[in-house]
Amino acid sequence: PLNGGSTMEVETSPLAKVAAMGGLELMMPEAYAAGPCSDLLDSGRPVVNFDLTGVSVDLPTMTGSTYSAMTFSEQVPGPTLRVTQGDVVHMTLTIPGDEVTQHGNDMHASQMSSKPYMGAVNIGETGEYCFIAEVPGVFKYHCSGVS
Numbered sequence: 774p775l776n777g778g779s780t781m782e783v784e785t786s787p788l789a790k791v792a793a794m795g796g797l798e799l800m801m802p803e804a805y806a807a808g809p810c811s812d813l814l815d816s817g818r819p820v821v822n823f824d825l826t827g828v829s830v831d832l833p834t835m836t837g838s839t840y841s842a843m844t845f846s847e848q849v850p851g852p853t854l855r856v857t858q859g860d861v862v863h864m865t866l867t868i869p870g871d872e873v874t875q876h877g878n879d880m881h882a883s884q885m886s887s888k889p890y891m892g893a894v895n896i897g898e899t900g901e902y903c904f905i906a907e908v909p910g911v912f913k914y915h916c917s918g919v920s
Contacts, residue, residue: 810903813861818905820861823854827868827876827894827916843876843916851914856906863903870897879917
């Protein structure tokens, strides 16, 4: 009850609140640009190069045995990349000629799938993709695109 003794109904569902504010327009902003690296590398933004190698190594277990693990630049976890919001990230992944399997790479910070641009990088080759780092935070990257 309010001061006058009447009651007022209030719609509290999240969808009703969004509708009352005029709704949402969901879109992928151009800031998450991806595609030919040359377009982003020549954009005038700072560029951070992130060069990795995909290497399989035997890692020890607590029982004294080993297991074969796919690594980035022979590190577990892989190297840390630090960028400033708005930087262009230029990711390259090289698979040495003596490697036993393909590798790929996907960075969650890119807000896109790298597969259309990089996919599986074949043994003895290098793949690349670029994106603009627009979303602040801490993100993982991992192997992907390997079939």
